[in-house]
Amino acid sequence: MxxxxxxxxxxxxxxxxxxxxxxxxxxxxxxxxxxxxxxxxxxxxxxxxxxxxxxxAPRTNGFVITFLEKIGVGRECYDYILTSGDITREVLATRNHPYLKKSGNAFYQIGADRDKGLEDGLDYHRVYSVADADFLICTGLADDETETPENYRSLLLDALSRDLPMLCANPDLTVMRGNSSHYCAGAIAALYAELGGRVELFGxxxxxxxxxxxxxxxxxxxxxxxxxxxxxxxxxxxxxxxxxxxxxxxxxxxxxxxxxxxxxxxxxxxxxxxxxxxxxxxxxxxxxxxxxxxxx
The missing domain is CATH 3.40.50.1000 (HAD superfamily/HAD-like)
Known part of the structure; x- marks a missing residue:
């Protein structure tokens, strides 16, 4: 090589x-x-x-553009931006995926409050109990400063018992923020797959x-x-x-x-x-x- x-x-x-x-x-x-x-x-x-x-990024490009501008990367620095969130939203919009074709419209989201907007304007609604969900959307950890995927094991086992499929909007396992490493959605998706859950990753x-x-x-x-x-x-x-x-x-x-x-x-x-x-x-x-x- x-x-x-x-x-x-x-x-x-x-x-x-x-x-x-x-x-x-x-x-x-x-x-x-x-x-x-x-x-x-x-x-x-x-x-x-x-x-x-x-x-x-598990968000659509508009949210990322705003974030980039805040940290000093202006829109004049690049021609286009495309995110795994964009790909996930496209799948949600078209329902062109086996996990969605026969599924209802209720999803349980695993992720931080900042990871929002994937379902905006679409015929889906977020629920706050796995028992009420038709499928999972994973965008990350609610608090990636302190949590690890193990914090979600019991929730994932509950979802697995209901055979809920997972759409993962960020395949990354970890990301560097400053000089420290933080877990991403892909790490939770990997644990769910290890437990036997059905997972599809985008990006x-x-x-x-x-x-x-x-x-x-x-x-x-x-x-x-x-x-x-x-x-x-x-x-x-x-x-x-x-x-x-x-x-x-x-x-x-x-x-x-x-x-x-x-x-x-x-x-x-x-x-x-x-x-x-x-x-x-x-x-x-x-x-x-x-x-x-x-x-x-």
Whole structure:
């Protein structure tokens, strides 16, 4: 498995016609953009090369746009944004899924109050007891500062006893917020599946979100798109399976695993070991997404 260590995007950007960027761990850390990332996004979009932000946020893109503006990532920094929440809402709207075709309209939501809006304007209603639900929507943990998936075991066992299917609007297991790791909806979905529950996940690394991203970029050939992400499990896996070249940003979700700080590059041995575990490799590895390439 071969890959190249780089310290900036300037040397490779012109090889592609458009870009897919992850948000958490690539553009921002949950509190503010990483140093140099906004300049890099501007440079990437020069010569009319489009850039789409692809996020496993369990909210529709309007909520994410508002959040990005609050932390200093303006609408002028990118062309499009697509979230796993958008994909989940589309499934709810069309009911084009086996879990919904014969289901009622009552759902029990596992997640924080901020994870709202997936059912807005649709013929569904939220209930606050698993006993009243026809299916589950998982958007995360109610309090990801203190809780773990184990806090939900009894609730999931109750749902399992009623054979309630789960739609998971964020496949991520964890996310970095600042310098700390927090569980995401995917971790609860994994526990439910382990218990025997029926689970469907939407977002990265699954093909539909990439197909829709390509439509928005108006690029039909995956090899002409460069995908930049911080998660081997979602970002790199999904893009690789679509036939896109990938940049793994080591300063995100894998930084703690590799003992890295402030966008340090991992060793070649660390990347090789991780790539072997996953069965695929990024084409490039960088510390943080910046433009100017410096000597290694």
């Amino acid at each position: 071969t890959f190249k260590m780089i310290t900036g995007m300037a040397g490779i950007a012109a090889d592609y016609d458009g870009y897919i960027l992850d948000l958490w761990g690539v553009v921002h850390n949950g509190h503010h953009p990483y140093p140099g990332v906004l300049e890099c996004m501007t440079k990437l979009r020069e010569k009319d090369r489009p850039l789409i932000l692809l996020s496993n 990265k690394p699954y093909p539909e979100i990439y197909r829709q991203a390509m439509e928005r970029l108006q690029i039909s050939e995956p090899s002409r798109i460069l995908a930049i992400g911080d998660s081997m499990r979602t970002d790199i896996k999904g893009a690789t399976e679509m036939g896109m070249d990938c940049v793994l940003v080591s300063g995100g979700i894998h930084a703690e695993e590799w003992g890295l700080k402030d966008g340090q590059l991992p060793t070649a041995e660390q990347i090789t070991s991780t790539a072997r575990q996953h069965g695929f490799s990024p084409k490039y590895v960088t510390g943080h997404m910046v433009w100017q390439e410096n000597a290694l």
